[in-house]
Amino acid sequence: MMDNVYTPTNARKNFYGLLKKVNDSHTPVTIASSKNEDAVLISKSDWDAIQETMYLENSGVGKVVRERERDNSGFTDVDDIDWDKL
Structure with missing residues (x-):
């Protein structure tokens, strides 16, 4: 590099x-x-992606996403998600 x-x-x-x-x-x-x-x-689009990732991690959304990825209970319908509680 x-x-x-x-x-x-x-x-x-x-x-x-x-x-x-x-x-x-x-x-x-x-x-x-x-x-x-x-x-x-870095490019502006890469910077924006980094900023969005940091925001999602700091707001707790990243943790919820990782928990859902590990959840083996099956498919979660997007309509069943309470987006206000994320």
């Missing part, structure tokens, strides 16, 4: 290409500084 690591100077020179790369491949790019001031460039 070292080919996805750029110095700030190289990232600046290739900025448009990096934007295209992270959007097309959904592969993050690391911008590594010699002063340990690193950053990661």
Whole structure:
């Protein structure tokens, strides 16, 4: 994955290409500084997905989903779910 690591100077020179790369491949790019001031460039859609996942985990919905995935009692009809209690 070292080919996805750029110095700030190289990232600046290739900025448009990096934007295209992270959007097309959904592969993050690391911008590594010699002063340990690193950053990661990702697509907006990947960032939104991360934010949504964090929200679902923090609100407890993720836990409910995992419990339902482990539930061997059978099919749960979507109409039987009390969405207000999730």
